Amino acid sequence: MVDNLSSFSTPQPPRTKGQRTAARILDVAEEMFAHQGFAGTSLRQIADGAGIREPGLYNHFAGKQELYDAVLRRALSPITTAINLRLDGASGLPDYTDLPSLVSDLLIERPQRAALLQQALAGGHPGLATHYQGWLESVFQRGVEGINELGLGREIDRHTLVLNLLAILSLVTGYVQSAGQFRLLGCGEIDDPENVARHKLLLRRIIRAMLIS
Template identity: 35%
Template sequence: MKDISYAGNKSLSKGEKTAQALLDVAEQLFAERGFEGATLREVAAALGIQGPAIYKHFASKEALYTAVLERALSPMEQVLQRLMAKQADLQELAELPALMTELLAQHPHMPALFQQALNATDDSAAHQLMNDWLDRLFDGGLQALAGQKKILDQAEKRRVAMRLIAMFNLCSGYFLSQRVLSRLELGAVLDEQNLDEQKKMLAKIMRLFLLE
């Protein structure tokens, strides 16, 4: 399994490494307990630092949550923007789920955060932040899959949207399947072989979507 922690990046300063390590821990705790359930004290304790030390890097728990989302989701938005800007061909679009899977593999706790936001009934600032990001990603995905058609009729919009939802569920749902893989003795979601097989399967499914 690849070391995906920014804390191990020697090009970063000590303060930057600490900030990235805080993001790593916070991402996991927010995924497990939600924004309200996770505390800054727990984040600090996981790194062996005192709670007030977090404020040297993040002004509040909401600022930490915002940074977790920004770090993981900005690269996805950038991929979609590039595809939209160049009006990607079928081959490039077919590779989109694999690209998203690679990005999620760097932040495998994000799908759990997605599910929390999609199922949330409250209007907390944290859930609104996640919902805003999901709206941007879904809008970008719709535009990328629509291609040169800037205006879709209702039937086309439904067709593209259903494919986008299916792609989103396949990409994110994979990272929620660790218990199944373990039960079947197939290793971890981040094992290179499992990731490669997942990406190949997604590419095949995406080609079917695009050719219909």
């Protein structure tokens, strides 16, 4: 599993009632956006799930768009932190082939976030996932830097790099989303250590193939 990041954070003071309510709203919204999508989820449903009246939700978020952005930001933040810690803390040349495995660990711990990212990856109306698009671009740029550091002796065009990035993201989120199929086909749970190891081995093989092709 992913390295414990708690040691890198400072102790936080107890949350206020308002902060606890906002966190509960985010938890409910994350689950609903992940499985129902943005358009299929109403603020009334989120408020009911959080145990508050709908007008009370506006004390914390200006509307559904702002709430969705906050949910997405919260889901992506630990992924960004883990990637940066792994790359910046590496001695010598970082192992970029290990990054998808790192993301897999985080998503296996919070499976609904894999569904949330798949929803964002599928797209929506313009501006729906602005934060996700910005995050995706930053990951892409970090990948370009990594390829340059590897010194492959050739340039890889942007379209190929984007295709590779989206393919890896789909593999990672798709694995986490396939829990039902794993059980149906008699392969156990996706978080079984042997299944996780097979998944990570496949990811590394695919990334290495991308780098040498």
